[in-house]
Amino acid sequence: MNGAQDLGGMHGFGPVVPEPNEPVFHSEWERRAFALTLAMAMPGAWNIDMSRFARENRPPAEYLAMSYYQVWFAALETMLKQRELVADDEIVAGRSLHAPKPVTRTLTPGDVAQVLYRGAPTERATKSAATFKAGDTVRAKTINPLTHTRLPRYVRGRTGTIERVIGYHVFPDSNALGAGENPQWLYTVRFEGRELWGGDADASVTVSVDAWEPYLERA
Amino acid sequence: MNGAQDLGGMHGFGPVVPEPNEPVFHSEWERRAFALTLAMAMPGAWNIDMSRFARENRPPAEYLAMSYYQVWFAALETMLKQRELVADDEIVAGRSLHAPKPVTRTLTPGDVAQVLYRGAPTERATKSAATFKAGDTVRAKTINPLTHTRLPRYVRGRTGTIERVIGYHVFPDSNALGAGENPQWLYTVRFEGRELWGGDADASVTVSVDAWEPYLERA
Amino acid sequence: MTGHDHHHDHDHSELSETQLRVRALESVLTEKGYVDPAALDLLIETYEKKVGPRNGARVVAKAWTDPAYRARLFKEATSAIAELGYAGRQGEHIVALENTPTQHNMVVCTLCSCYPWPVLGLPPVWYKSAPYRSRAVVDPRGVLKDFGVTLPAATNIRVWDSTAEIRYLVIPLRPGGTEGWSEDKLAELVTRDSMIGTGLAKQP
């Protein structure tokens, strides 16, 4: 979706302000919101693309006014409610008022190290040959789905070069919808800054994105 | 600038909600903010493009959280302060604390009808021939100025057809900077919806913008 | 995080804060002699009482009944509209758009709130809002649905983004069953939204 999350190339946000000696978390609720988000993925049975869509899919004024962990937490609430794991009255009451829904697995302390160490690789066994090879000239397609996509607006319709064939990876546009992993070839596509931003842009800059084959067409 | 004002094609704002029997103004402060904005243009000696830039040139989260007349009023304050017509301490105090700056003209009640009726036409005597004619295929240039422009992001890099040669009009990109009216040929350029939004878009839709010659190149 | 409730509270405190700020600024500008409150009153009165969509409705009704006027309107709208006494600010360069059975026109200003004041008055909140400005250019049929309007799939939709100082006035289709009606009676059928393209003229 063309939501407020798609920030590449926007103006008006002011300078980047690094925080000296920044702590990992800035308050106790950030710690808990972070951990709850990680821990609920297992019983919630959602995938990372569903989480990302739940985060970005909110009115832009809200998205931009919230801190990053506020966005995470709001998305966690959304997903819990959508799946009827938690009800509105329970969120208000701060305690369980209805029987829990059966869940297949929960995260135990004994699981933590292994679950984190394993992660969730997205590479899958190939089912087709890659259409493009390094050096090919491609154009990022013009798409504007209302649903989740990982092709930022600033590269759509722009011509670049395949720099690397990364592998065959889970396709977020399907996975976010619960429509299956539908893996696709993934490429690093490099664009000249001037192709993206125009002739006045810094000629010494190039920008790449990682793009799945359905995002690309031969140019 | 690629600020929050450039809304064409964004998602996530929800439905359009018409208000039955909507009043012209929703509160007394809207009336006054509107009238102050119109009345101050004369003593303030700014032009409409400067006003538009003052409105859009704010952090996107702020722009989207404010009502439209709040944006107008904030821009009025900005322009008054930039030109030192009003000082911060006066805004806080709610009264004049420093001598007024000499201004060339103010709007009297006797002026109002005539000033409104005259308006501010932007057509100027031509100094050159138009480069494009109706039917020509053109591409909207890829530009991303940090300053004011009236070429929306959604048409940049897209190919359309000159539908009408409108005339020779004040160029906002210059005028907003106080760099002179720098008039340019202005055209209505029509784009197929699918050229702008991709093959999944409604094929029965076309969209036009009015674009000055410096925004366009032959395609 | 209860986005909605929270934002309403936020708006309310913001409104009173704004009210105070506007009043304070008007005092400063008046004391300095930059503005004359009587001129402000006149500006407000003009757009609250005198200039509004009834002006545009008269233009449309005349275009429906007077073929010669209609021809002048589509050839050079600014002067044809000035014949009825409507002209000036935010209508210095007007273009009239002809709805036909095969083409529907819709006007938007994605970048701000450009709108033909002399014929329609000041724009409604929805016209200036993010939902309309974001969607009109990409999903005009969806926007029409928000207004309860469904056009035949075969009707082409032409969206006009007012990016310059040209202001667009849609001339809606004249409803059937209005043969022989007077201009005044026809003007009653012409809604503001029908002249923006988010509505149709009322059926008699």
Add this chain to the structure above:
Amino acid sequence: MTGHDHHHDHDHSELSETQLRVRALESVLTEKGYVDPAALDLLIETYEKKVGPRNGARVVAKAWTDPAYRARLFKEATSAIAELGYAGRQGEHIVALENTPTQHNMVVCTLCSCYPWPVLGLPPVWYKSAPYRSRAVVDPRGVLKDFGVTLPAATNIRVWDSTAEIRYLVIPLRPGGTEGWSEDKLAELVTRDSMIGTGLAKQP
């Protein structure tokens, strides 16, 4: 309208509201048996105490001193990094980027906050912020200026937008005057920002 002051007030009331909501939700999820608070504690402890940019610094220092490791790192970073024990969540597919005197690499995630957790820990606020995400791809030199870094005009800048599950780790240039230094001593020169590309390694 005093945007700044106003927003701060807003944030503060929002924070306490959020604090209460998070606590409430944790209670509900715990009572329902969906989460185990001890597992939450362990997750927090892991990223607050164990996983952080010191991991990445060790990778960089080894790449600076061990040519065979460096070769493995640029060929297949995920496994080379796993040799040091760093692997897993948000680092399942890592690519190492080589800074050279003629090319500087900078990593961003314009769409969210993708970041190589096993080697850098959790991302700082600025990395997830709108200013960085909006500007890194269009004005990387301006962003570097915000960090007090100026590169020669002749240095090409390569920006990597992390739009998929590939995570990028910048291997900064080894500072001069560090010949013969141990890996441990070299690792002290490797800042987090130098591994994102918004900084350079410290000079000895």
